[in-house]
Amino acid sequence: MQQPIPVVIVAGFLGSGKTTLLNHLLGNGAGARVGVVVNDFGSIGIDAMSVAGQVDSMVELGNGCLCCAVDAGGMERMLSRLARPGADLDVIVVESSGLADPRVMIRLVLACSDPRLSYGGLVEVVDAAEFETSRARHPELEQHLRFADLVVLNKTDRVEQTELDRLHATVGELAGGTPVLPTSHGRVDPSLLFEARPRTERDDVPRQLSFDELLREDEHARGCDEHMHAQYQSVEFESDRPLDPRALMGFLDDRPPGVYRMKGFVYFGLPGHRHKFALHTVGNYLRFHRTRWESGESRRSQLVAIGTGIDPDSLRERLESCAVDEPGGDDGLIDNGMLSVLRFTH
Numbered sequence: 413m414q415q416p417i418p419v420v421i422v423a424g425f426l427g428s429g430k431t432t433l434l435n436h437l438l439g440n441g442a443g444a445r446v447g448v449v450v451n452d453f454g455s456i457g458i459d460a461m462s463v464a465g466q467v468d469s470m471v472e473l474g475n476g477c478l479c480c481a482v483d484a485g486g487m488e489r490m491l492s493r494l495a496r497p498g499a500d501l502d503v504i505v506v507e508s509s510g511l512a513d514p515r516v517m518i519r520l521v522l523a524c525s526d527p528r529l530s531y532g533g534l535v536e537v538v539d540a541a542e543f544e545t546s547r548a549r550h551p552e553l554e555q556h557l558r559f560a561d562l563v564v565l566n567k568t569d570r571v572e573q574t575e576l577d578r579l580h581a582t583v584g585e586l587a588g589g590t591p592v593l594p595t596s597h598g599r600v601d602p603s604l605l606f607e608a609r610p611r612t613e614r615d616d617v618p619r620q621l622s623f624d625e626l627l628r629e630d631e632h633a634r635g636c637d638e639h640m641h642a643q644y645q646s647v648e649f650e651s652d653r654p655l656d657p658r659a660l661m662g663f664l665d666d667r668p669p670g671v672y673r674m675k676g677f678v679y680f681g682l683p684g685h686r687h688k689f690a691l692h693t694v695g696n697y698l699r700f701h702r703t704r705w706e707s708g709e710s711r712r713s714q715l716v717a718i719g720t721g722i723d724p725d726s727l728r729e730r731l732e733s734c735a736v737d738e739p740g741g742d743d744g745l746i747d748n749g750m751l752s753v754l755r756f757t758h
C-alpha cells in the first residue's frame with residue numbers, strides 16, 4: 413500500500429507569517445505536490461486568495477475558526493477530498509486561522525480514520541516582533557508552543573540580534589525542547605516539514621504534557637468561549653469604488669482601537685498604480701505588496717479587520733469615506749497620495 417499522506421498543521425497567532433510560510437513552501441517544494449486547507453477567521457477568504465494559483469489542490473474554509481467550525485467528520489471529509497486517488501499529493505498543509513487552538517487541530521487530524529492520511533506534525537509560527545506583547549495578552553500562546561514539532565521564529569529581521577537571542581532562548585524553553593528555527597519571511601527548508609516525524613513517534617524530546625494527556629484533555633468540550641477567538645471579532649469591508657490613498661493612509665495611521673490585524677486587497681485605480689495592493693497590518697506593523705489581478709477579476713477593495721472591541725459600523729463608515737468616484741480627485745497636486753503608500757510598499 414502507498415505511504416499515507418502526511419498532514420502538517422501550520423499554526424501561529426494572527427499575522428505571525430503562516431500564509432507567507434505556506435507560499436514559500438509552495439514555491440520551493442522541489443516538485444512536491446502540496447494540498448492545502450486554508451482557514452480564514454473573517455468571511456472574506458484573503459488567505460485563500462493569497463495562495464491560489466500556486467497550489468495543487470485546495471479546500472477553503474472561511475468565516476469561522478477551523479477548530480470550532482469543523483468537527484472530526486468535517487475535517488476528515490476535507491482531507492479525504494484532497495487525498496482522493498489521482499491527486500497524488502506528497503503532503504497536505506493545513507493553515508489554521510491565527511486564533512485556532514492547535515491542540516484541537518491536532519485532535520481533528522488524529523481522529524481521521526482514512527488510511528491514506530497520517531498526522532505529519534505541528535509547525536507553530538511565532539512573530540519575533542510581537543511575541544512578548546501577544547503572550548502577555550494571551551498566555552495560552554505559551555502552551556501552544558508545547559505541542560509543536562517545529563517552532564518557526566519568524567520575522568527575525570524585525571528585532572535586534574540581542575533581543576533575538578533572548579527570544580530564541582525563551583521560546584525554546586517554553587517549547588520544552590522542540591527545535592526553534594529563527595527565520596524571516598517563512599523561509600524554511602521544506603524538507604524539514606515534509607519529513608517532520610509526528611510527535612507520536614518521538615520519544616526523545618522532553619515534554620511537559622504528554623501526547624496522551626493532550627488527547628485525553630477534553631478542553632474543547634468546555635466550549636469555544638474559552639478560546640482566543642471568542643474574544644475576537646472580524647469586520648469586513650468591500651468597495652467597488654477606488655480608495656483614495658491619502659485618506660486610507662490617514663485611516664491606517666489612526667486605526668480604530670482594538671484592531672490588531674488587517675489584511676486584504678486595495679484598489680487605488682490611479683494611473684501607474686492600478687495593481688492589486690495587498691495590505692497587511694499586525695500590531696503597529698504596516699505593509700503593502702503589489703500583486704496582480706487575475707484575468708477577469710473585478711477591480712475592488714476587500715479588507716478584513718480582526719481585533720477586540722471594534723465598533724463595526726464606525727470602522728466601515730471610516731473606510732467608506734476613503735472611497736472615491738474618481739481616483740486622484742481634481743486637487744491639482746502632483747502627489748496624488750501614493751507616495752505615502754509606496755513608503756510602506758515592498
Ligand SMILES: Nc1nc2c(ncn2[C@@H]2O[C@H](COP(=O)(O)OP(=O)(O)OP(=O)(O)O)[C@@H](O)[C@H]2O)c(=O)[nH]1
Binds near residue numbers: 431432566598693
Ligand atoms: N518584516 C517581515 N514581515 C513578514 C515576515 N513574514 C511575514 N511578514 C509579513 O507579515 C504580514 C502577515 O503575514 P501573513 O503570512 O499573512 O501572516 P498570517 O499568520 O498568515 O496571518 P493570519 O492568517 O491573519 O493570522 C505580511 O505583510 C507578511 O508579508 C518576516 O519575516 N519579516
